[in-house]
Amino acid sequence: MRHTLTLLLGGPLLVLALAIPLFVTDSYILHSIAMVLFFAYMASSWNFVCGYVGQLSLGHSAFAGVAGYVTVLLFTQLGVTPWLGMLAGGAFAALLSVPVGYATFRLKGPYFTLTTIAFAEILRIWLENTDDFLGIPLKGAQGLTVPPVGGSSFLAFQFDGKVPYYYIILAMLVGVMAATALMERSRLGFYLKAIRGDRDGAEALGVDPTRYSLTALAISAFLTGLGGAYYAQLFRYINPERNMGIDLSIDMAIMTIVGGQGTILGPTLGALLLHPIGEMVRATIGGSFLGLHLILYGLMLILAVIYFPKGIIVPLQRLLDGRARKSASRKAAAKTDALEGKGQ
Amino acid sequence: MSAIEKISEVKKILDVKGISKRFGGVQAVSTLSFHLNQGEILGLLGPNGAGKTTAFNMIAGALRSDTGEILFEGRSLANLKPWDICRLGIARTFQLSKPFGGLTVLENVMVGSFVRTAAEKEARAEAQKVVDFLEMGGKAHTDADDLTAFDRRKLELGRALATKPRLLLMDEVVAGATPNEAGEMVHLVRKVRDLGITILIVEHVMKVIMGLSDRVIVLDYGKLIADGPPKEVVRQPDVLKAYFGERYVDARA
Numbered sequence: 227m228r229h230t231l232t233l234l235l236g237g238p239l240l241v242l243a244l245a246i247p248l249f250v251t252d253s254y255i256l257h258s259i260a261m262v263l264f265f266a267y268m269a270s271s272w273n274f275v276c277g278y279v280g281q282l283s284l285g286h287s288a289f290a291g292v293a294g295y296v297t298v299l300l301f302t303q304l305g306v307t308p309w310l311g312m313l314a315g316g317a318f319a320a321l322l323s324v325p326v327g328y329a330t331f332r333l334k335g336p337y338f339t340l341t342t343i344a345f346a347e348i349l350r351i352w353l354e355n356t357d358d359f360l361g362i363p364l365k366g367a368q369g370l371t372v373p374p375v376g377g378s379s380f381l382a383f384q385f386d387g388k389v390p391y392y393y394i395i396l397a398m399l400v401g402v403m404a405a406t407a408l409m410e411r412s413r414l415g416f417y418l419k420a421i422r423g424d425r426d427g428a429e430a431l432g433v434d435p436t437r438y439s440l441t442a443l444a445i446s447a448f449l450t451g452l453g454g455a456y457y458a459q460l461f462r463y464i465n466p467e468r469n470m471g472i473d474l475s476i477d478m479a480i481m482t483i484v485g486g487q488g489t490i491l492g493p494t495l496g497a498l499l500l501h502p503i504g505e506m507v508r509a510t511i512g513g514s515f516l517g518l519h520l521i522l523y524g525l526m527l528i529l530a531v532i533y534f535p536k537g538i539i540v541p542l543q544r545l546l547d548g549r550a551r552k553s554a555s556r557k558a559a560a561k562t563d564a565l566e567g568k569g570q
Numbered sequence: 571m572s573a574i575e576k577i578s579e580v581k582k583i584l585d586v587k588g589i590s591k592r593f594g595g596v597q598a599v600s601t602l603s604f605h606l607n608q609g610e611i612l613g614l615l616g617p618n619g620a621g622k623t624t625a626f627n628m629i630a631g632a633l634r635s636d637t638g639e640i641l642f643e644g645r646s647l648a649n650l651k652p653w654d655i656c657r658l659g660i661a662r663t664f665q666l667s668k669p670f671g672g673l674t675v676l677e678n679v680m681v682g683s684f685v686r687t688a689a690e691k692e693a694r695a696e697a698q699k700v701v702d703f704l705e706m707g708g709k710a711h712t713d714a715d716d717l718t719a720f721d722r723r724k725l726e727l728g729r730a731l732a733t734k735p736r737l738l739l740m741d742e743v744v745a746g747a748t749p750n751e752a753g754e755m756v757h758l759v760r761k762v763r764d765l766g767i768t769i770l771i772v773e774h775v776m777k778v779i780m781g782l783s784d785r786v787i788v789l790d791y792g793k794l795i796a797d798g799p800p801k802e803v804v805r806q807p808d809v810l811k812a813y814f815g816e817r818y819v820d821a822r823a
Contacts, residue, residue, distance in 0.1 A: 411690055412688075412690060413684045413688050413690070413693070416673075416677065416680055416681050416684055416693075417681065417684065419670055419672060419673055419681075420670045420673075420681045422670075422671075422672075423668065423669070423670030423671050423672070423673070424668040424669075424670060426632070426652075426664070427664065427668055427670070427726075427729075428670075428681065429632075429651070429652040429653050429656075430630065430632075430652050430653075430656060430661070430662050430664070430730075431653075431656060431661075431681050431682045431685060431729055431730070431732075431733055432653045432656035432657050432682075432684075432685030432733055433653055433681070433685075434651065434653045488672065
């Protein structure tokens with residue numbers, strides 16, 4: 227039923243998403259929708275480990291940031307295409323996640339969360355205050371810009387309009403959801419849910435929690451890194467505050483929690499609900515009330531935790547289950563009527 | 571070594587040699603030695619605080635022994651983690667059954683099956699066999715959180731069986747069960763033994779342990795005070811003293 231829900235909701239959403247650039251011509255609106263998809267992608271990447279293991283990481287933005295820096299530096303310093311740079315950045319983020327995860331996954335609850343915040347903040351502050359590291363120009367808080375190649379270039383990951391960027395992030399979102407679906411059905415998925423349910427019980431059934439949590443974290447860091455690299459290419463600019471600040475980590479976590487942790491579609495639903503609210507507030511009264519969108523996010527989180535602790539995906543699931551049951555009983559009744567009709 | 575000793579050595583599946591555990595000022599288990607023969611059901615008895623669960627946890631790898639060693643089929647379990655011990659062929663159940671929430675009964679059992687295969691299809695087929703063995707086929711697709719307390723115990727047994735153990739450690743399997751449920755569990759434990767699985771069972775309910783065990787050992791204050799057939803052991807003065815106090819034993823004398 228869980229996969230039925232994904233198909234019933236995800237299928238039409240995908241068709242709609244594919245068609246959007248055909249009738250949305252305003253580049254600001256298209257960019258805003260691409261940003262919804264970007265946050266859905268980032269939240270889905272966060273969910274890959276945190277949603278399934280049940281640990282709250284608020285340091286995931288570090289993976290996005292380092293991968294973004296690797297991509298931009300490889301392009302600006304060595305001329306490596308950002309497509310390869312993205313993969314290298316993602317791999318670097320995955321490598322970085324292993325020692326971090328090894329130290330933090332032994333901790334539970336708030337200790338884990340605090341350690342992830344500390345890790346990301348240390349890295350951000352170090353980057354903000356480092357202009358040059360072993361000859362690599364990091365340019366501190368100023369950040370790095372991606373020099374324009376002039377016009378559209380697929381290899382340089384630079385396009386004139388917003389449409390290519392839109393389809394790239396859409397493809398990435400479909401990819402991360404497919405990866406999550408595959409993981410759910412695999413041994414890794416079962417093990418992560420077991421660790422979330424009862425760590426001691428899982429250990430007694432042959433599950434090494436550190437090994438499997440680390441595997442999922444490395445994949446999650448890789449995926450988050452790809453997202454961070456995309457973000458840097460989209461804006462052709464990267465700096466520590468914007469690309470690896472705690473705000474990004476909080477967004478990923480809140481969108482997933484509100485949408486539904488440990489589900490394929492939940493993070494996307496959370497992003498679809500929250501990002502437009504944040505964007506509208508910022509665009510209308512954001513100038514006079516800075517940070518209002520975060521207050522609204524907080525309110526949504528409180529409401530979700532009180533009324534839908536497993537995410538807004540749950541009432542949707544119930545609604546669809548109810549419809550499926552009604553439809554099944556209608557079909558059964560029609561069949562009985564038909565049989566009775568034959569009998570007469 | 572005599573020929574008889576050699577034969578009994580071969581039959582030993584678990585050999586516990588002088589294990590101890592101290593928590594601060596409390597000596598929970600003190601140089602405990604016992605063994606389990608292949609195919610046997612061994613009952614581990616003792617009043618509250620006797621050190622049963624501590625000994626149990628040391629065998630399962632959840633606690634490390636301060637002294638001595640534990641051999642499973644001749645191999646030392648020293649420094650092995652619970653998941654390594656499970657892979658070797660020792661499974662356990664817990665006093666408090668906590669199913670993995672958000673997973674169905676079948677999916678819970680699949681977590682156990684995955685220790686022997688990485689293929690989802692194979693794990694599902696193996697888990698289905700276990701669910702049928704437990705006579706829970708009708709509840710295979712029920713969310714494990716919605717099970718009754720007794721069904722949760724059965725599920726826990728199923729998860730352990732899915733790891734295909736040669737030795738099963740069971741911790742108070744009938745705690746809180748109705749007489750009918752306790753009877754059903756006894757029937758199940760016998761069925762498990764008939765599969766060729768050796769069982770070490772910690773239990774408080776005397777009726778259950780007497781009916782099930784081939785042999786019982788009794789702990790008191792972390793020390794082994796009796797080892798033998800159930801009917802003989804429960805008549806021993808040390809055992810009566812541990813359970814009912816010295817006055818009771820004196821009054822009977």
